[in-house]
Amino acid sequence: MSARLSRLAAIGTLAGAFSALFGVGGGTVIVPLLILWLGYEEREATGTSLGAIVLIALLGAIGHGAFGNVDLAKGLLIAPPAVAGVVAGTALQQRVPERAVSAVFAVILVFSAAVLVL
Amino acid sequence: MDVAALLVVAFAAGMLGGMVGVGGGVLFVPALVVLMDLSQLEAEATSLVAVVAVGAVGAWRQHGYGNLRPRDALVVGLLSPVGVVVGVVAANEMSERVLEFLFAALSLYFAAGLAARALRGPEQPSPARPPR
Numbered sequence: 198m199s200a201r202l203s204r205l206a207a208i209g210t211l212a213g214a215f216s217a218l219f220g221v222g223g224g225t226v227i228v229p230l231l232i233l234w235l236g237y238e239e240r241e242a243t244g245t246s247l248g249a250i251v252l253i254a255l256l257g258a259i260g261h262g263a264f265g266n267v268d269l270a271k272g273l274l275i276a277p278p279a280v281a282g283v284v285a286g287t288a289l290q291q292r293v294p295e296r297a298v299s300a301v302f303a304v305i306l307v308f309s310a311a312v313l314v315l
Numbered sequence: 316m317d318v319a320a321l322l323v324v325a326f327a328a329g330m331l332g333g334m335v336g337v338g339g340g341v342l343f344v345p346a347l348v349v350l351m352d353l354s355q356l357e358a359e360a361t362s363l364v365a366v367v368a369v370g371a372v373g374a375w376r377q378h379g380y381g382n383l384r385p386r387d388a389l390v391v392g393l394l395s396p397v398g399v400v401v402g403v404v405a406a407n408e409m410s411e412r413v414l415e416f417l418f419a420a421l422s423l424y425f426a427a428g429l430a431a432r433a434l435r436g437p438e439q440p441s442p443a444r445p446p447r
Contacts (some may be wrong), residue, residue, distance in 0.1 A: 202390065205387055205390040205391055205394075206390060206394045208391050208394075209390060209391040209392065209393065209394025209395045209397070209398060210394050210395070210397050210398035210401060211398060212391060212395050212398060213394065213395030213396055213397060213398020213399040213400075213401070213402065214398035214399065214401045214402035214405065215398075215402065215418060216395070216398075216399070216402070217398065217399040217401075217402030217403055217406070218402045218405065218406055218414055218418070219418060223338075223391075223395060224332070224335070224336050224337030224338055225337060225341075225422070225425075226421075226425075227336070227391060228335065228336045228337070229425035229428065229429055230425075231387075232428075232429065232432070233425070233428045233429070233432075235387075238438075240377070240380070240382040241382045241383075241384060242336060243333075243334075243335060243336025243377065243382070244336065244373075244374060244377025244378065244380070244382030244383040244384075245336075245377075245382075245383055245384045245387050245388045245391075246336035246337070246388075246391075247332070247333075247336055247338075247369070247370045247373035247374040247377060247383075247388075248370070248374035248377075248378075248383050248384075248385060248388030248389075248392070249370075249387075249388040249389075249391035249392040249395070250337070250338045250366060250369075250370035250374075250392075251367055251370035251371050251374060251388075251392065252388075252389070252392025252393060252395065253392055253395040254338055254363045254366035254367045254370055255363075255367050256395065256396055256399075257360075257363045257399075258360070258363035258364055258366075258367060261359075261360030261363060262360070264360075266356055266357050266359075266360035266361075267357075267360045267361055267363070267364060268347075268351075268353060268357055268360075268361045269361075269364065271347065271351055271353070271361050272361045272362070272363075272364025272365055273364065274318070274321070274322075275321060275322070275325035275328075275343060275346075275347075275365045276325075276364060276365045276368040276369075278322045278323075278325040278326040278329065279325040279326065279328055279329035279332070279339055279343070279365045279368060279369050280329060280368050280369065280372045281326055281329065282325065282326040282327060282328060282329020282330035282331075282332070282333065282339075282369075283329040283330065283332050283333040283339075283369045283372050283373040283376070284329075284333065284372060284376060285329075285330050285333065286329060286330040286331065286332060286333020286334040286373075287333035287334075287373055287376040287377055287380070288333075288376070289330075289333070289334060290333060290334050291380055294437070295437070296432065296433045296435075296436060296437060297433070298334065298335060299429040299430070299432050299433040300429070300430065300433035301334065301335055302335050302425075302426075302429050303425075303426040303427075303429040303430040303433065304426075305335065306422040306423065306425050306426035306429070307422070307423065307426050309341070309419075309422055310418075310419035310420075310422040310423050310426070311419075313415045313416075313418055313419045313422070314415060314416060314419045
């Protein structure tokens with residue numbers, strides 16, 4: 198297995214572990230690691246993270262669904278505005294400098310670390 | 316009124332997801348708990364339905380902008396169930412407080428790396444850029 202492939206595998210494993218432990222999507226782990234470990238630019242890191250999240254969330258939703266924890270009606274209620282939001286967010290992202298994405302992400306990480314510990 | 320607030324939060328979560336490449340669960344989950352009276356577990360599970368939609372449409376849009384590497388996304392996504400097992404084992408072996416501190420420390424480490432990168436500014440042209 199190439200070094201690059203093992204890094205990707207490590208990112209997937211970490212993302213799965215953190216989503217199982219803290220109920221967060223893997224994005225908070227995937228985006229920084231793609232940038233810092235694999236030399237991704239910000240836009241590619243966020244786009245590729247969203248692609249991976251589809252699989253992670255789908256597997257999680259199926260698993261939770263099997264235990265009857267999914268309220269499908271409420272999930273489908275929030276999906277349309279969320280999809281409108283992501284279309285707007287990705288469009289907006291193309292118009293800001295890539296390093297601004299890193300800066301915003303750093304702020305989010307500090308905030309979530311504070312929430313976890315406090 | 317609660318439904319209207321939920322829809323507004325959902326839009327904001329999707330927007331954040333598109334901007335920074337996350338699924339939006341960080342906002343969906345508390346909104347479902349506070350506004351829809353779901354339990355934490357039900358909210359996390361239900362949030363995943365919207366996260367699938369955000370991820371799919373977001374990845375499709377980013378593909379259009381030339382910002383998706385499908386093979387890498389596939390490897391990360393397919394390895395995540397291994398991580399889920401690791402996470403469940405860790406949850407049984409270590410105290411929740413220790414895990415929270417570990418995750419917080421990792422988050423701060425990532426934040427420092429990204430902040431340093433943002434402060435350095437745009438990348439200088441360099442032949443050493445990793446292969447795509």
